[in-house]
Amino acid sequence: MLKQLHPREKLIIAIGVTGLAIALFVYWGLFPLLDRRERSERQALARQNELQEMMAYQDEFEQLQREKRRTAAMLAKRPADFSLFSFLDQLAGTTGIKRNIVYMKPSNVQDTEKRFSLSRVEIKLEEVTLDQVSRFLHRIETSPHLIKVPRLSIKQTRQESGFLEAVLQVETLET
Numbered sequence: 001m002l003k004q005l006h007p008r009e010k011l012i013i014a015i016g017v018t019g020l021a022i023a024l025f026v027y028w029g030l031f032p033l034l035d036r037r038e039r040s041e042r043q044a045l046a047r048q049n050e051l052q053e054m055m056a057y058q059d060e061f062e063q064l065q066r067e068k069r070r071t072a073a074m075l076a077k078r079p080a081d082f083s084l085f086s087f088l089d090q091l092a093g094t095t096g097i098k099r100n101i102v103y104m105k106p107s108n109v110q111d112t113e114k115r116f117s118l119s120r121v122e123i124k125l126e127e128v129t130l131d132q133v134s135r136f137l138h139r140i141e142t143s144p145h146l147i148k149v150p151r152l153s154i155k156q157t158r159q160e161s162g163f164l165e166a167v168l169q170v171e172t173l174e175t
Contacts, residue, residue, distance in 0.1 A: 074146050075173060082145060084119040084172050091143075092123075095136045100128045108174070120171040127163045130154075140170060147172045 005013070085106045092098040102124040109118040125133065133154065140147050151169035 071146060071173070074144060078145050084147065084170065085121050087143070087145065087147070088121055088123065088140070088170060091136065091139055095132065095139060097125060097128055097132050097136055100125045100132070102126050109171075117174040118171050119174045120169060123166075123168045123170065125164075125166045125168070127157065128166060129162065130164060133164060133166050137168075145172060 085104065088104065089098070092101055103122075105122040107120045107122075109120060111117070125136075137149060137152070140149055147170060149168055149170050151167075153167045155165050157163045157165050
């Protein structure tokens with residue numbers, strides 16, 4: 001039957017078969033290859049992002065470990081008989097605000113897994129100046145005993161007096 005076709009018809013059939021072969025090769029050969037390459041590039045990029053994230057977590061973990069060692073060293077240097085309440089009472093005396101203390105309420109807070117305990121003291125001060133409060137806070141925050149002030153409330157008692165009322169919550173870790 002092919003012998004009966006004119007050369008032009010044979011050429012058209014050959015071009016059609018070649019075109020079909022090329023289309024099949026592109027559809028079943030080239031496209032899957034390109035898809036796999038694109039998928040591999042996306043996976044490599046995702047793995048690279050995961051690696052960067054893991055390295056950031058590792059840096060953060062190392063920083064936390066250094067902070068933990070520093071905290072443990074500072075706690076080890078603290079006197080065995082250290083008491084937050086007595087420390088704050090003594091500090092109030094040295095900064096000259098002991099007579100302005102309305103109350104000092106001590107409390108202890110245990111974490112849920114009982115790994116550590118927080119010693120907490122709430123202090124209310126009346127008729128103090130901003131300078132007195134700031135000196136007291138500075139001495140608390142710069143002490144070598146890992147003490148912090150997580151909550152502070154200051155309000156002016158009377159417009160013309162210049163005195164303040166302050167309520168501080170001071171806490172530290174207990175060993």
